[in-house]
Amino acid sequence: MKEQIRCAVLGLGRLGYWHAENLASKVKGAKLVYVGDPFGDLAERTARELGIEKFATDANRVLEDPSIDAVIIATPTHTHAEMLEKAAQHGKHIFIEKPLTQSLAEADRAIAAVRKHRVSCQVGFMRRFDGAYAEAKRRIQAGDIGTPLYFKGVSRDPGSPPEAFIKNSGGIFLDMSIHDYDIARFLLSAEATSVSAHGNVLVHSFMEAYGDADQAIAYLSFDSGAAADIEASRNAFYGYDIRGEVIGSEGSLLIGSLRHHDVQLLTRNGSTHDIVPAFPQRFKDAYLNEICHFIDCLRRGEAPSVNEQDGKIALEIALAARESYETGQRIALPGYA
């Protein structure tokens, strides 16, 4: 077993900072030695704050450092393909945020590079590492709901990310619903065969310029005979609302809740509780668990449980959903035409 994995984090925005903070102090067997971000003095400030040895504004300098074993890529989505290829060429093991890339051609090139240079690649589908989704998987495997027949996924953001993010995000199916496409495959143990999707801009009119939607739904059929519907919204002004349901032949599993703290206020006016505000609170433990899994696998020389191929399959579904939204047609997934 390898004693220590020397890591770098590229991209120190909403999610990258979170990964850096976890790696700097909470992940056994990891040493965060390099952080990179081109924005102002963000890398320098982060390095100072977290006590990291090295920082850079140029990702290439980080990737060229021979002392780095693994890199966490949390840069904007449109940069993933290039980052993945370069990281693999420099022999770095890779943890990459979702989506893997923005196109299937990019995904194929990235996967070829990962295989050619014999590096590990884990994709940031952190829901697989969330207590509630992981427990649902365990219950399904234990046979508690019989045969899984239907998955309902709800993912609602409290508002839109900034326009600069939306512009490069690939749109709601790629940026948001991709988590549910992956978790549907994971929970149903099945592959999607076709998708029909619809969407609208109900609130954030700036999205029209990018062909994006702020409210969307996709209906998926699976090769097991199961089906799913997956809603995504940027309009949950009450909070961050992530829930799921798996309906089986013997019962049903309800996954997740809106409750942030497990406290309910009862007064003569009724009962209330607070609501999960945003993703860092809802998935705090899952973000840590997924990075611990990545480092643990590298130390043991094992393959991560969610890899570049899972990233590509979820991307295929997301791209098909986007095509369906744009054309109004039901789209068959590759291999199921």
Ligand SMILES: NC(=O)c1ccc[n+]([C@@H]2O[C@H](COP(=O)([O-])OP(=O)(O)OC[C@H]3O[C@@H](n4cnc5c(N)ncnc54)[C@H](O)[C@@H]3O)[C@@H](O)[C@H]2O)c1
């Ligand atoms: N798993 C999740 O729940 C989750 C949540 C949010 C975002 N994400 C994903 O994480 C990625 C980043 O999203 P975000 O919300 O943190 O974005 P962000 O815009 O907040 O941060 C991105 C950071 O990357 C930096 N950057 C840009 N180009 C770079 C380069 N060439 N090298 C190094 N750094 C560079 C930017 O300066 C910025 O600081 C996206 O792919 C997004 O889909 C995942």
